[in-house]
Amino acid sequence: MRKQKRVIWSAVISIGFLLLSYCLTNLDFPISGEKALLYRFELVRNYLFPRECTVNDSILLIDVSFDKTPIKVTDEYEMPIGVIQITDRKKLLELLQELKRRDDYKYILLDVFFGQKGETSQDSALYATICSMDRIVVPCHSDEALADSSLIGKAGLADYTTTYKEGGFVKYPYMSDDGVSLPLRMYEHMTGRTIRKHWFIYTDGWRLVRKSIVLTFDINAKSAYNEDGEKVWHYLGADILGNEEENGLLYEIPELTKDKYIVIGALQGDDNHSTYIGSVSGTLINLNACFSLLHDHHVVSVTLVVIMFFAFFLLAYLTLARQDLRGLADDMTQKHNYRWRTRMMTLSALCSWVGYSLFLTILCILTYVFLGEVYEIFITSTMFYFLSLAVKYTDNFKKLSTIWKRKG
Structure with missing residues (x-):
């Protein structure tokens, strides 16, 4: 995927996740484990303030x-x-x-x-x-x-x-x-x-x-x-x-x-x-x-929206770019390059369910401590993981299609 196209798709995906986050926020009932997570966030904020x-x-x-x-x-x-x-x-x-x-x-x-x-x-x-x-x-x-x-x-x-x-x-x-x-x-x-x-x-x-x-x-x-x-x-x-x-x-x-x-x-x-x-x-x-x-706490914070947009944009961009970077790793020179392997391992860790969850949790702690704002993490991380799987299998399908065409 070309860089310009990747940027456009990342922006679209980010907007989609913002809408998802808004809908999840408006749910009348809590997501499983939400109170325990907020309790840990409160420990951090109470330690600082x-x-x-x-x-x-x-x-x-x-x-x-x-x-x-x-x-x-x-x-x-x-x-x-x-x-x-x-x-x-x-x-x-x-x-x-x-x-x-x-x-x-x-x-x-x-x-x-x-x-x-x-x-x-x-x-x-x-x-x-x-x-x-x-x-x-x-x-x-x-x-x-x-x-x-x-x-x-x-x-x-x-x-x-x-x-x-x-x-x-x-x-x-x-x-x-x-x-x-x-x-x-x-x-x-x-x-x-x-x-x-x-x-x-x-x-x-x-x-x-x-x-x-x-x-x-x-x-x-x-x-x-x-x-x-x-x-x-x-x-x-x-x-x-x-x-x-x-x-x-x-x-x-x-x-x-x-x-x-x-x-x-x-x-x-x-x-x-x-x-x-x-x-x-x-x-x-x-x-x-x-x-x-x-005090207008029910009003959607513009600051939070901007922060979440760029956070979702970053995750979407890295998820879409991951397969392209893996393609570059096919070069044997790159495979034996220590820095390259380290970057790929870091990117692979981030583009996993644990990686998405950890990133969003750290960001949510910061928004809670300094803005008093929280957002849903579990479902959002899961949806990003599904996106990662979709990108991976789509890329694999394209590779198989190319191989079949060559054999044909």
Whole structure:
């Protein structure tokens, strides 16, 4: 193959692999081994840039893990079957009514699921308060109905997909066949933008975006206090509302909620999920997903596209050039040349599945550490290996055809 033709084909192949990578990124489910690989990438980044317990000053985290109340649960025939603990509706109602009165917050992420298991005397007033507030969103799930249909207008999906090999959280899908996610509903309401689907491409206005991304967990809170002993989150009953003897922060500090993103949810306990950085609460997963959208992390990075284009171009060019270089090696002088044999062995190693995987893995570590971007490696490496086999067998077929013609 002539050099000019090889360059053109390499560019075409590179564009094809970019489209493949984009489609793989938009998958709702993780590829096998993806979480383990991300964990190793995180070790490298954490060694270079240690991850700290950080929460933006514009965020007010409120933990409801210890604000529970027991309710009786019945089966489908209204027969009592036991008691479960749910978030205290009375405290939630008091908090939301005060926030509604002030109306000085940016947005409320109320990460408390209101399901149909059990009822309390405060439910009607609580649901009416939520529906009357403008800047608030609550979670729902595709496999469980909300307690009241009036909440549907404020609800967004808080689900993610796992596989039998990947049981933990890896990717956050913003859109699915079941509806719009909680972070996306909040994002669209705050910005007025809409993510639209065009066949297999997704756009946010004129920008190319992804519908599913790996979160970088820039908002990281694993305990109530950071390394400096400062409060990272506050407890709803003990800190925010207070008690009969002492007023809570909500009443002591008038500007506590001013221009704040107020996040209410269980930050510890049963709602924790296994991720590549360790155990993370579902509330923080939703919060990071929201801020990833607000910070345009869902937008396809031009820098990453350029890097990947040249990386794919290089692999494609070397794969296509490999057989031509082998043809030159037929010269006995070249066969006995040590440098030539070393180059051929290096090229052969690179143009193998292990070689492709190693190259793409090293590049992915660099893009993760410095850009916070990752891409799929296993399938991409496999496709490059198939390309290498196709080039090899095509070249062998041409040689056999030439021999047959000469004999004929």
